[in-house]
Structure formats: structure tokens, C-alpha cells
Amino acid sequence: MTEPLRPRAIGTSLARLDGRAKVTGTAIYAFEQPLERATYLHPVQATIARGRVTAVDTATAEALDGVVAVLTHVNAPRLASTDDAELAVLQSDEVAFRGQFVGAVIADTPEVARHAASLMGVSYDEQPYDVQLRADRDDLYAPEVVNPSFPTDTDDGDVDAALESAALTVDQTYSTAMQHNNPMEPHTTVAIWNDDGLTLYDSTQGVHAVRTTVAPVFGLDPERVRVIAPHVGGGFGSKGMPHAHVVLAGLAAQVTSGRPVKLALTRQQMFSLVGYRTPTIQRVRLGADSDGHLAAIAHDVVEQTSKIKEFAEQTAVSTRTMYASPNRRTSHRLAALDVPVPSWMRAPGECPGMFGPEVAMDELAVACGIDPIELRVRNEPATDPESGLPYSSRNLVGCLREGARRFGWDRRDPTPAARRDGGWLVGTGVASSTYPAYRQPGSVANIRSGPDGRFTVRIGAADIGTGTWTTLTQIAADALDVPVEAVDLQIGDSALPMATVAGGSSGISNWGSTIVGVARAFRDKYGPDPADGSETEGETPDNPASERFAMHAFGAQFAEVRVHADTGEIRVPRQLGVFAVGRIINPRTARSQFIGGMTMGLSMALHEHSVMDPSSGHVVNHDFAEYHIATNADVGDIDAVWLDEHDPHLNPMGSKGIGEIGIVGAAAAIANAAYHATGTRVRDLPITADRFLP
Amino acid sequence: MIPFDYQRAADGASAVATVTRRPGAAFLGGGTNLVDHMKLGVADPDLLVDVTRLPYDAIEQLPGGGVRIGATVRNSDLAADPLIRSRYPVLSEALLAGASGQLRNLATTGGNLLQRTRCVYFQDVTTPCNKRQPGAGCSAIDGWTRNHAILGASEHCVATHPSDMAVAMAALDAAVVVLGADGERSIPLVDFHRLPGDEPQRDTVLEHGELITAVDVPALGFAVRSAYRKVRDRASYAFALVSVAAALDIDGGVVRDGRVALGGVAHKPWRATRAEERLRGAPADDATFAAAADAELAQARPLRDNGFKVAMARNTLVAVLRDLAARDQGTKDRP
Structure with missing residues (x-):
């Protein structure tokens, strides 16, 4: 057991400490760094999906007034390492996907850079390409592991025999769409290359992750790379590791004689350069007795990666821990295509992976004639089905029951297509949610006492809009047993002590545990009244409990759906999420995380779909008019609440990560509600009006 | 730039x-x-x-009961105008169904008519498009056609016109007032936009240099019983999959006259004259409305991804006519 922290500031709805700076426009984001003699970079992207660049006509661009330099694979500075093919920018004539960088212009203004980029004439030797994911491809392969290091396949018991003899079975194929992260702040990097090395103002989820990744690419010692990111306008995984644009900015900064280079990707460019969620095709088979007790679960996933770099989304991993079943099989198969590199997008794995199975559970509930909440309760495992370990805490059933009470589930008639309000068919649905309580080692915090009882707490953590500035201050205040006003937090700079990336919903757990450990060491050494300048630094403490317990957060998602009988239009007037996520550090920022995730889940359910056009080889709906993200008008009465969960095994704060669980299961709840409304079972996302028309 | x-x-x-x-x-x-x-x-x-500071920013009553809408009247102002709201609710509703509040504050009446298709291939200079570059070929026909035309398309272009406002104006027999080097002319709105044919680069019949100065909407008493219904994937800020502008004149359970136009289905606002013919003199009931919709949509030629638009247009048209018929003719206020 980790010694729990006595919460005082923790648990209060402290308003964002950076809120005033953000709403008054004084919080400086990467692109806005006021830098003398800055130049502006505009990339040139491949217009073929596969082949070679045979020639680049740069003369017209170079001749334009205000152009500082033009880069192509011929003249770009060489990189020290091209091991990561995504980051091997302008190092060869090969084109591996449409939209890949084939050149860039550096100019005195962004307008000139963009104009000059449009004047670059690129000639290609175009080769046949392959961008279509299908489950029946004959070249699917099993990756060695799935993200980040889970086994690709699992097989427990005898699934086939159990399905054969099961009283009831569900055997359906579900699919989720390709989706693109679109944080409000586009991906931006400002690079300065001088005798000190490389300085990057970058919109990133982890300053140290950027430093560690790009230093070897440029052949620099990590100490000679400094990455600064005090404020980040959203990331959702797409800023979790540096993408090609960071390297492009670094290359450009080598040819500007020390002038800073500013790069802000356009929305259109983001659709081929900063990662995306792979489309998934999921065959789910459930076998159960007539009372709904599962005898077999099989979850077999087909998804895509790029030919130049593998990313294997861990889509079936949540199935390994959700429900009790003596027989269970999961698998992942990949198609390597001539497409951009997929990557992390809010709850990679769990988000798409809880769509197929949670709709299948609804189908099983219908087949059994059992309420879908009761079905889930009947299949609640006593211990983690995969590892056999006890859960440090597992309150899925509590979430389902509390949600049912708040949502009015007891008044629900399970008959599909039986409720009408005006022209609208009305239904409700439920789905489970889960996300692992990850914790990584390797963060370091430094605490130093100042005059007047103040403390400076330094750690290279990130605030990507989640509230880290505020919540880490609350944790540090409680750890030092001082008011939050006495804490000066410093984050967002690789000159600060090492911190893990803001990813896997693990930031607060990692950084907070580290700060608490260091604060305790500080107090042990210096006592309640430390001299000015007393200082302690230390690493994330081990948590032995993580070997003895399975640690996951759980939740329940509820949705009301309306489908218009004439037009098929689908709307979601009501969403409720109930979560069991340990102790909440700050109810105000937590609520934002939950309802933000649920809104993103609504968006996934009804809207988000990157359309990969096989005849052009790229995502054709690459702007906000055509790539639909839920608008305010699409979000109705949305609420998130949480159980008062006490879990002493997690970390001193007693908290589980909350950044991702809000999206998990939301789309399944909506799909299940759409079935309840209409009697039409939609198994492919997004759920659009045409699915309900003849 | x-x-x-x-x-x-x-x-x-x-x-x-x-x-x-x-x-x-x-x-x-x-x-x-x-x-x-x-x-x-x-x-x-x-x-x-x-041209936004030219003196074309008024909404004036015309002799005979019509309205002249200046070309630089902003979409928000037009939608909120009491005259428009009371006499031509279909036009106000169409405007409010379009774009977003910020865009409507900027967009002008003339500019709205001249907005170009949102076909993704037209808007991406890396994909061939006959509308952008005549003779280059159409990427859409064999590409992603969910949002494309089901009526009046050609082998050269399957794009749709994106305006909501223009669909209402097409139903209202509006006329576009145009100033050219040789003086002023008036073009019926239904003839203002073109079908693509073999010149998809020409959206309208305007000659280079001709300036829209106003749109005249003639008097149409029964337009007080009119409505615009836009069907779209999200609740706001999305172009129409299908839209319907309609006005009905009903007397004693019989349709005396009607105006119908469709949006999201063609290279131009689609005046549904065949549907109107079926409506005139027929009982104001579902059978008539369905027959009218079927008459219009018999000409539909859907593409790979947009077959649903036929049923969607039919259902929406029937629903709009049914709602109008059920409405008390004297009532302007909507539920």
C-alpha cells in the first residue's frame, strides 16, 4: 500500500491557475513566441501515394522576393539517424504516402512561404499503391506486440468448442472509421539552431519525449536540445511524440544562419502528417448460456499500419479484462499500406476496441431477453480474467447501477422502435467503459524552498489543456502541507527535471507520485521550517502494489438517441457518464475531461470519418467543413459524475487517470440507443442518416 | 497566398x-x-x-408587394428582417440553416448566390477537376460521392451547389438584378445557375464583370405558408445532404398552387416543376405529396455513395408538404 496523502487542496475545484492568461490571450503558445528576425516555413507535400521524386523545379520559388531558402531531398542537411522512417525527412527521393514532405520553403513571411511552396514544381515516377483496408486481404500479418507492448494474441480455454455448444451466440463484424486528431491548436514548432544546439518551442505533450527522440536524429547530445512548451492547445495523442514536421523545422533552422524558423501546419496538412486512429474491423463472437453467462469471447481485429513504420493499435486488449468467461481469444492482424503512419488518438486500443464488444453485449442482451445492465453484472469477474490478479478496485457494477438510477433506466421498455416523439424515434442505450491505470517510472521532481514560506516545484510535465498547472499545484501543496498559494510550479521545459509524456492518462499519477515522494523526502530532511534555498530532487518511487493488483478505471456510458423517422437524421439529446476512477484531484477540471471525452465519443459515433479515397490515395475530406466534428448544437444534456472510490494501491493521491476513459464506450452506448430507437442495428461507424433509410 | x-x-x-x-x-x-x-x-x-460598401445594403418593398434585397445585405440581417420573416419564412429559415453565426454576419446576398461547390476534389488543387481546370477530368465521379448530385449532373461534373438561401429564392421565383457594362438586366434565379453540361467551370450565366446589385422577390401571398427543411449529418455547420424549400396554397383541402425547390441534389438550386405540376389541383394529402415527390425524383441518377439521397429527398419533401398542409394558413408563427 502506498501511504496516502491527506487531501486538503486535492478534491477542491480550484479554478485553472493559467485560466486568466489563456482567456486574455497572454499565455504564449509555441508559434506566438516573440522572436527577432523569425522566418516562416511552409512544406511541400507529395501528390502521389507511392514512387520517387524525379525532379524539383525550385527556381521560381527561389526567385520570389522574401524567400530565404528552399529545401528538397537534394539539398536538405543530412540527418544523423534515419532509423525512424517517419522522421527521415527529405533524406531520399522516395515517396511512401501521399502528403509526405517532398520539400519546403523558408521565407520572411508566412504568406510568401506559402506562395513559394505552391510554385515548387515536383516531378514524380509514380508507382502503384495500395491504401485499402479489407478484412479479406491475404497479406495481413501479426505484429510482434501491440501498442505499446501487449501480446498480439491470447487464447485461453477452447473458444471454438464453447461457441459450438453455447445456447446463444452472437457473431458479428463491427467497424470503426479512420479518424484524425484535430486539437484546437494545430501542430506548431519553432526551431532555433545556433552554437548552443537546437531550441524548439513545440506544441507537444512531452518536452523530454521530443528531446529524447529528435536529439539522435540530428546527431546532438540530448543536453544540446532544449524543448519549451508551457501551454499546449490540445494533443489527444497526436502530440505525444514528435512527428515529421518537428524534424523539418530543425532541418530548416540549419540553413537560416541562426534565424528562428516558425512552422504551423495547416488543418489540411495535419490530415497526413500527425498520426491518426486506424480504421478497425472487429469480428466479435460471444457464446452464452440462456441466462447470459458468457462461455466464450472472441475478438479478432484487422487494422492498418503504414509500410514505413509499424503502429499496432491494441484494439482487443480491453476484451482481455472486461468480463468473466472461461474461454477467451483475442487477436490483431495488420495490413501494411501506402498510407501515413497511424498513431495515438485518445484511448488508442480501448476506444475502438470497446465499440465492437459493447455492441455485441447489447445484441446478446437482446438475444437472451435480459436487461443489458443485468447482463454485464452477471458477467462481472471476481479477479482480472487475464492475469488472475485481484483488482486494486473495480466498480463497473457500481457505475452501471448509479447510472441506471440517475438516467431513469428502470422505466425503460426494452422493445425496439416503440417510442415516438413528434417525428422522432426515441431510444436509450448503455455500454461499459474502461481504461488502465498506467504508471511509468522515470520522472524526476525538484523542490526548493524560497523566502516567505514559498516553494518552487520543478518538473518537465505538460499541460495540454487538461489542467496540469492547477492539479499538480494542488498535489504539491498537499504534499508539502502548505496552501496552494505557496507553491510556484514550473513545467513545460526540458531544462526542468525529466518527466514522462502526458499520455496513457498517466501524467498526474506519474508526476504527482514523484512530487509527493520528493516533498516527503524534503520534509524528512528539512522539517517544517526549511531554510531558504533548501532543495531536494528525486525520482518516481516504485509501487510494489502494481505487481500484485490489476489496476483499471471503469465507467458506464448512457445515451438517449433520436432518429428522425422521415429523414434518418440521428441526434443525441442526452449523455450520462458515471466513472470510478479513484480520487478526483479537481472536480472542475475532471468534469471537463469526462464530458470532453464523451463529446469526442459522440463525435466518433455520429461524425468523424476520414475518407480515404482509393483513387487518389489520400484523405479527401481534409478540412472542418467536410471532416465533421460534433458542434455545440450536436451536444445536448451531457453530464458526468463519479463514484467516491477509495483505492489505496494506486499512488499517494489515490487517483486513476481520467483523460481518456470519457471517450471509451460512448459510441457503443449511442449505437445501442439507436438500435433501441429504430430496431436497426448499425455496426459500422459513423452512424449516419442514410443507415436508417431504405 | x-x-x-x-x-x-x-x-x-x-x-x-x-x-x-x-x-x-x-x-x-x-x-x-x-x-x-x-x-x-x-x-x-x-x-x-x-463592393461591400456600395449602396446595395437595403431591403425595400417593391410596388406590387414584392421585396428588393440589396446585394450587400448580410445574411444575418436578411434572415432577421421582419418583412422577410413574415412574408417569406422559407427564406429566413433557409438563411438560418446555412453556415454559422459568424459566417452569416459576413456573407452577402450576392456572394451567397455565387459561392462555389464544396466538392472536396474542386477544393483540393492536387486532384483533377473539370470545374477548376476544364478538361482535367472529374475525380469525384469515381471517388467519394456521398455529397454529390443526383439530378442534372453530367459526365464532366457531379458537384452540388451549396447555398441554402438560393434554394428558397428558387422556390419564390426570385430574379437576380445584374449590372453590366451595357447596363442592368434581370435574370430569373432558376436560370441564373447552370447545370454543368460540358462547361462545369461556369456556375452561373454571369459574364465577367457583371455585378449582382439586388435580388427581387415577387409577391407571393401564400408564401406565408412556407418552410425550409435542411437534412444534414450534424445539427449545425454542415452542408445539406438534401434540403426542401416549399410553399403551399391550399383551399378546401385541395392544393391550389405550390412552390417547391430542392437543395443538395444538383449543380444548381433545383426547382421541382414536375412536383409542382402534380400538386396543382390535387387533394392536399400524403398520396399527392408522395406522387409529387416521385414525379420529380424519377429523373434522379444517383452515384455510388449517394443513393440514399433519393429516399431522403422524397421523404423530406413529403414531410415538409404534410407539415405545411397541416398548418393553419393564417398562422405565421412557428412552433
């Missing part, structure tokens, strides 16, 4: 003269579409003549 010159027009005639003289010149209204196109490389005018 490619460098360009900018002038603020002093008066309509000189604006027309300036643009007529210069082949690369364009009028600038609210800029909500043109400026996007300049960023994307879809349009590269070498001169913008800003």
Missing part, C-alpha cells in the same frame, strides 16, 4: 468597368468563400474590387 491588388469600389458602374477591363479581377463581398479559395490556390485573382 498569391499577391493581389485591392481596390474599394466608389460606385457600381466603376466597379463593373474595372473588373470588366481586367480578366483576372474579381468582386469581393463577404469573402467567406473567395478568400478560402485564394488560400487554397483554387482562385488566384490579381485584383479584388471590394
Whole structure:
């Protein structure tokens, strides 16, 4: 057991400490760094999906007034390492996907850079390409592991025999769409290359992750790379590791004689350069007795990666821990295509992976004639089905029951297509949610006492809009047993002590545990009244409990759906999420995380779909008019609440990560509600009006 | 962005003269579409003549009961105008169904008519498009066609016109008042936009240099019983999959007259004359409305991804007519 922290500031709805700076426009984001003699970079992207660049006509661009330099694979500075093919920018004539960088212009203004980029004439030797994911491809392969290091396949018991003899079975194929992260702040990097090395103002989820990744690419010692990111306008995984644009900015900064280079990707460019969620095709088979007790679960996933770099989304991993079943099989198969590199997008794995199975559970509930909440309760495992370990805490059933009470589930008639309000068919649905309580080692915090009882707490953590500035201050205040006003937090700079990336919903757990450990060491050494300048630094403490317990957060998602009988239009007037996520550090920022995730889940359910056009080889709906993200008008009465969960095994704060669980299961709840409304079972996302028309 | 010159027009005639003289010149209204196109490389005018300060910003009653809408009247102002709201609710509703609040505050009446298709291949200079570059080929026909035309398309172009406002105006028999080098002319709105045929680069019948100064909407008493219904994937800020503008004149359970136009289905606002023929003199019931919709949509030629639009258009048209018929004719206020 980790010694729990006595919460005082923790648990209060402290308003964002950076809120005033953000709403008054004084919080400086990467692109806005006021830098003398800055130049502006505009990339040139491949217009073929596969082949070679045979020639680049740069003369017209170079001749334009205000152009500082033009880069192509011929003249770009060489990189020290091209091991990561995504980051091997302008190092060869090969084109591996449409939209890949084939050149860039550096100019005195962004307008000139963009104009000059449009004047670059690129000639290609175009080769046949392959961008279509299908489950029946004959070249699917099993990756060695799935993200980040889970086994690709699992097989427990005898699934086939159990399905054969099961009283009831569900055997359906579900699919989720390709989706693109679109944080409000586009991906931006400002690079300065001088005798000190490389300085990057970058919109990133982890300053140290950027430093560690790009230093070897440029052949620099990590100490000679400094990455600064005090404020980040959203990331959702797409800023979790540096993408090609960071390297492009670094290359450009080598040819500007020390002038800073500013790069802000356009929305259109983001659709081929900063990662995306792979489309998934999921065959789910459930076998159960007539009372709904599962005898077999099989979850077999087909998804895509790029030919130049593998990313294997861990889509079936949540199935390994959700429900009790003596027989269970999961698998992942990949198609390597001539497409951009997929990557992390809010709850990679769990988000798409809880769509197929949670709709299948609804189908099983219908087949059994059992309420879908009761079905889930009947299949609640006593211990983690995969590892056999006890859960440090597992309150899925509590979430389902509390949600049912708040949502009015007891008044629900399970008959599909039986409720009408005006022209609208009305239904409700439920789905489970889960996300692992990850914790990584390797963060370091430094605490130093100042005059007047103040403390400076330094750690290279990130605030990507989640509230880290505020919540880490609350944790540090409680750890030092001082008011939050006495804490000066410093984050967002690789000159600060090492911190893990803001990813896997693990930031607060990692950084907070580290700060608490260091604060305790500080107090042990210096006592309640430390001299000015007393200082302690230390690493994330081990948590032995993580070997003895399975640690996951759980939740329940509820949705009301309306489908218009004439037009098929689908709307979601009501969403409720109930979560069991340990102790909440700050109810105000937590609520934002939950309802933000649920809104993103609504968006996934009804809207988000990157359309990969096989005849052009790229995502054709690459702007906000055509790539639909839920608008305010699409979000109705949305609420998130949480159980008062006490879990002493997690970390001193007693908290589980909350950044991702809000999206998990939301789309399944909506799909299940759409079935309840209409009697039409939609198994492919997004759920659009045409699915309900003849 | 490619460098360009900018002038603020002093008066309509000189604006027309300036643009007529210069082949690369364009009028600038609210800029909500043109400026996007300049960023994307879809349009590269070498001169913008800003017409937003010309004296075309009034909404006036015409003798005989019609209304003249100035070309620079902003979409928000037009939608909120009491005259429009009371006499032509279909037009107000269409405007409010379009774009977003910010865009409607900028967009002008003339510019709205001239906005170009949102076909993704038209808007991406890396994909061939006959509308952008005649003879280049159409990427959409074999590509992603969910949002494309089911009526009146050609082998050269399957794009749709994106305006909501223009669909309502098509139903209302509006006329576009145009100032050219040779003076003023009036073009019926239904003839103002073109079908693509073999010249998809021409959205309208306007000649280079002609400036829209106003839109005249004639008196139509029964337009108080009119409505616009837009079907779209999200609740706001999305172009129509299908839209219907309609007005009904019913007397004693019989349709005396009707006006119907469809949006999201063709290269132009689609005046549904065949549906109107079926409506006239027929009982105001579902059978008539369905027959009217079927008559119009018999000509539909859906593409790979948009077959659903036929059923969607039919159902929406029937629903709108049913709602109008059920409404008390004297009532202007909507539920």
C-alpha cells in the first residue's frame, strides 16, 4: 500500500491557475513566441501515394522576393539517424504516402512561404499503391506486440468448442472509421539552431519525449536540445511524440544562419502528417448460456499500419479484462499500406476496441431477453480474467447501477422502435467503459524552498489543456502541507527535471507520485521550517502494489438517441457518464475531461470519418467543413459524475487517470440507443442518416 | 497566398468597368468563400474590387408587394428582417440553416448566390477537376460521392451547389438584378445557375464583370405558408445532404398552387416543376405529396455513395408538404 496523502487542496475545484492568461490571450503558445528576425516555413507535400521524386523545379520559388531558402531531398542537411522512417525527412527521393514532405520553403513571411511552396514544381515516377483496408486481404500479418507492448494474441480455454455448444451466440463484424486528431491548436514548432544546439518551442505533450527522440536524429547530445512548451492547445495523442514536421523545422533552422524558423501546419496538412486512429474491423463472437453467462469471447481485429513504420493499435486488449468467461481469444492482424503512419488518438486500443464488444453485449442482451445492465453484472469477474490478479478496485457494477438510477433506466421498455416523439424515434442505450491505470517510472521532481514560506516545484510535465498547472499545484501543496498559494510550479521545459509524456492518462499519477515522494523526502530532511534555498530532487518511487493488483478505471456510458423517422437524421439529446476512477484531484477540471471525452465519443459515433479515397490515395475530406466534428448544437444534456472510490494501491493521491476513459464506450452506448430507437442495428461507424433509410 | 491588388469600389458602374477591363479581377463581398479559395490556390485573382460598401445594403418593398434585397445585405440581417420573416419564412429559415453565426454576419446576398461547390476534389488543387481546370477530368465521379448530385449532373461534373438561401429564392421565383457594362438586366434565379453540361467551370450565366446589385422577390401571398427543411449529418455547420424549400396554397383541402425547390441534389438550386405540376389541383394529402415527390425524383441518377439521397429527398419533401398542409394558413408563427 502506498501511504496516502491527506487531501486538503486535492478534491477542491480550484479554478485553472493559467485560466486568466489563456482567456486574455497572454499565455504564449509555441508559434506566438516573440522572436527577432523569425522566418516562416511552409512544406511541400507529395501528390502521389507511392514512387520517387524525379525532379524539383525550385527556381521560381527561389526567385520570389522574401524567400530565404528552399529545401528538397537534394539539398536538405543530412540527418544523423534515419532509423525512424517517419522522421527521415527529405533524406531520399522516395515517396511512401501521399502528403509526405517532398520539400519546403523558408521565407520572411508566412504568406510568401506559402506562395513559394505552391510554385515548387515536383516531378514524380509514380508507382502503384495500395491504401485499402479489407478484412479479406491475404497479406495481413501479426505484429510482434501491440501498442505499446501487449501480446498480439491470447487464447485461453477452447473458444471454438464453447461457441459450438453455447445456447446463444452472437457473431458479428463491427467497424470503426479512420479518424484524425484535430486539437484546437494545430501542430506548431519553432526551431532555433545556433552554437548552443537546437531550441524548439513545440506544441507537444512531452518536452523530454521530443528531446529524447529528435536529439539522435540530428546527431546532438540530448543536453544540446532544449524543448519549451508551457501551454499546449490540445494533443489527444497526436502530440505525444514528435512527428515529421518537428524534424523539418530543425532541418530548416540549419540553413537560416541562426534565424528562428516558425512552422504551423495547416488543418489540411495535419490530415497526413500527425498520426491518426486506424480504421478497425472487429469480428466479435460471444457464446452464452440462456441466462447470459458468457462461455466464450472472441475478438479478432484487422487494422492498418503504414509500410514505413509499424503502429499496432491494441484494439482487443480491453476484451482481455472486461468480463468473466472461461474461454477467451483475442487477436490483431495488420495490413501494411501506402498510407501515413497511424498513431495515438485518445484511448488508442480501448476506444475502438470497446465499440465492437459493447455492441455485441447489447445484441446478446437482446438475444437472451435480459436487461443489458443485468447482463454485464452477471458477467462481472471476481479477479482480472487475464492475469488472475485481484483488482486494486473495480466498480463497473457500481457505475452501471448509479447510472441506471440517475438516467431513469428502470422505466425503460426494452422493445425496439416503440417510442415516438413528434417525428422522432426515441431510444436509450448503455455500454461499459474502461481504461488502465498506467504508471511509468522515470520522472524526476525538484523542490526548493524560497523566502516567505514559498516553494518552487520543478518538473518537465505538460499541460495540454487538461489542467496540469492547477492539479499538480494542488498535489504539491498537499504534499508539502502548505496552501496552494505557496507553491510556484514550473513545467513545460526540458531544462526542468525529466518527466514522462502526458499520455496513457498517466501524467498526474506519474508526476504527482514523484512530487509527493520528493516533498516527503524534503520534509524528512528539512522539517517544517526549511531554510531558504533548501532543495531536494528525486525520482518516481516504485509501487510494489502494481505487481500484485490489476489496476483499471471503469465507467458506464448512457445515451438517449433520436432518429428522425422521415429523414434518418440521428441526434443525441442526452449523455450520462458515471466513472470510478479513484480520487478526483479537481472536480472542475475532471468534469471537463469526462464530458470532453464523451463529446469526442459522440463525435466518433455520429461524425468523424476520414475518407480515404482509393483513387487518389489520400484523405479527401481534409478540412472542418467536410471532416465533421460534433458542434455545440450536436451536444445536448451531457453530464458526468463519479463514484467516491477509495483505492489505496494506486499512488499517494489515490487517483486513476481520467483523460481518456470519457471517450471509451460512448459510441457503443449511442449505437445501442439507436438500435433501441429504430430496431436497426448499425455496426459500422459513423452512424449516419442514410443507415436508417431504405 | 498569391499577391493581389485591392481596390474599394466608389460606385457600381466603376466597379463593373474595372473588373470588366481586367480578366483576372474579381468582386469581393463577404469573402467567406473567395478568400478560402485564394488560400487554397483554387482562385488566384490579381485584383479584388471590394463592393461591400456600395449602396446595395437595403431591403425595400417593391410596388406590387414584392421585396428588393440589396446585394450587400448580410445574411444575418436578411434572415432577421421582419418583412422577410413574415412574408417569406422559407427564406429566413433557409438563411438560418446555412453556415454559422459568424459566417452569416459576413456573407452577402450576392456572394451567397455565387459561392462555389464544396466538392472536396474542386477544393483540393492536387486532384483533377473539370470545374477548376476544364478538361482535367472529374475525380469525384469515381471517388467519394456521398455529397454529390443526383439530378442534372453530367459526365464532366457531379458537384452540388451549396447555398441554402438560393434554394428558397428558387422556390419564390426570385430574379437576380445584374449590372453590366451595357447596363442592368434581370435574370430569373432558376436560370441564373447552370447545370454543368460540358462547361462545369461556369456556375452561373454571369459574364465577367457583371455585378449582382439586388435580388427581387415577387409577391407571393401564400408564401406565408412556407418552410425550409435542411437534412444534414450534424445539427449545425454542415452542408445539406438534401434540403426542401416549399410553399403551399391550399383551399378546401385541395392544393391550389405550390412552390417547391430542392437543395443538395444538383449543380444548381433545383426547382421541382414536375412536383409542382402534380400538386396543382390535387387533394392536399400524403398520396399527392408522395406522387409529387416521385414525379420529380424519377429523373434522379444517383452515384455510388449517394443513393440514399433519393429516399431522403422524397421523404423530406413529403414531410415538409404534410407539415405545411397541416398548418393553419393564417398562422405565421412557428412552433
